Amino acid sequence: MSSINNLSVQQLRQAANLKEQIVALEKELSQLLGSTASSVAAKAPKKKGGMSAAGKAKIAAAQKARWAKIKGAKPATAAVEAVAAKPAKKKFTMSAAAKAKISAAAKARWAKIKAANK
Secondary structure (H helix, E strand, O other), X not given: OOOHHHOOHHHHXXXXXXXXXXXXXXXXXXXXXXXXXXXXXXXXXXXXXXXXXXXXXXXXXXXXXXXXXXXXXXXXXXXXXHHHHOOOOOOOOOOHHHHHHHHHHHHHHHHHHHHHHO
């Protein structure tokens, strides 16, 4: 589809005529159907919600302040020491009896499935 800037005068006139015909046909169709809805072409696009420049500036300033507070409170060496100073989480270990019980239950399930398939 070509840009409107690249169209000739004749093509623009033809496009305008087609648009007028479409509007007239849509009007006639709405009268026949008794519809009070406006045509699709005549509907204005929905306005998108927006934010003022002042609102954006306030949010940006608040975010910059939060980052400055975070970066100012934790020097690089203190951050590394804080991570190293944390105790390691204890890993969950399962007892041998619990492992054996789970294994036995799984073997029983599989034996039942294999027996049903035979």
